[in-house]
Amino acid sequence: MTYNTDGIILKYRDIGEYERIYTILTRDHGKIEAWGQGVRKPQSKLSPHLQSLYLCDFMLARGRRFDRVAQVKVKNYFSELWADLQKLSRAVYAAALVDLVLRPGTKEKTIFELFHGTLNLLEQNTGAIEVVFSLKLLKDTGFTPQLHNCVMCKKTVEGISRPFEAVKGGVLCEDCFRQFGAESFPVSSITVDVLEALFGAPLSAPEMPSPVQKELSDIAATMIQAHFGEMPKAQYFMVSLTQELHTPVGV
Known part of the structure; x- marks a missing residue:
């Protein structure tokens, strides 16, 4: 039995002598793993079409453990990403984050559209889109931060700055801050x-002041670390590459 679906390849791993297992975010079936039979053979016709971050139309054959890639047609190579190392690193980070937070088989069409839209915006090198993507992904997977009421006692929290506690998932009032705020950090009302x-x-990735972008990035990073136990390894490559590209020669 076969079925068709659009999907974006998040990553792959080699198994055996000639096979690969692909992790794919599909439009209709969530995150799946699919078997690429013989794709590492030199004469494989499928292999050139099965690269990370490609948007493809897949025909998949049902299998006991893994569905098998029967046919594939590339719909978008995202060539602008592959032509720019910084754009590519940001896209790889977004893919790694999807892989980290989504369980196999989780059917979330909104997340497919979110990731697809993010890759399109990254081709345009639009602002801090990976920060916006991270926050929207947290929201769509059930981790919306509490911003106006204390996450512990539900009291209204106001002021130009408020403490944010990632493990608890939101802001703290003054009283709860004294008891639970050791790991919190300040977030402005503008943020x-x-x-x-x-x-x-x-x-979208609207223009925003650098301090606001920094605080949004901190919210996303600390919540990902708190709720998933780690950050995508691609983050460290992205950060180091960004720093390297913005460091003047000779410094």
Whole structure:
């Protein structure tokens, strides 16, 4: 039995002498693993079409453990990403984050559209899109941060700055901060307003002040670490590459 679906290849791993297992975020079936039979043979016709970050139309054959890639047609190579190492590193980070937070078989069409849209925006090198993507992905997987009421006692939290506690998943009031705020960090009311606007709007990467972008990045990173136990390994490559590209020669 076969079925067709669009999907974006997140990663792959080699098994045996000639096979690969592909991790694919599909439009209709969530994150799946699919078997690429013989794709590492020199004469394989499938192999050139099965690269990370390619958007493909897959025909998959049902299998006991893994479905098998029967046919594949590339719909978008995202060539602008592959032509720019910094863009590529940001795209690889986004793919690694999807792989980290999604369980196999989780059917979330909104996440496919979110990731697909992020790759399109990354081709345009639009702002800090990976930060916006990370926050929207957290929201879509059930980890929306609490921004206006204390995450512990539900008291309204106001002021130009409020402590954010990632493990608890939101802001703390003054009383709860004294008891639970050892690992918290301050978040400005401007950042809260920007984050709410991002959550309520279609995917985009609007211009924002550097301090706001930094606080949004900290919220995303600490929540990912708190709820999933680690950051995608691709993050460290992305950060080091960005620093290297922005370091003047001779420094």
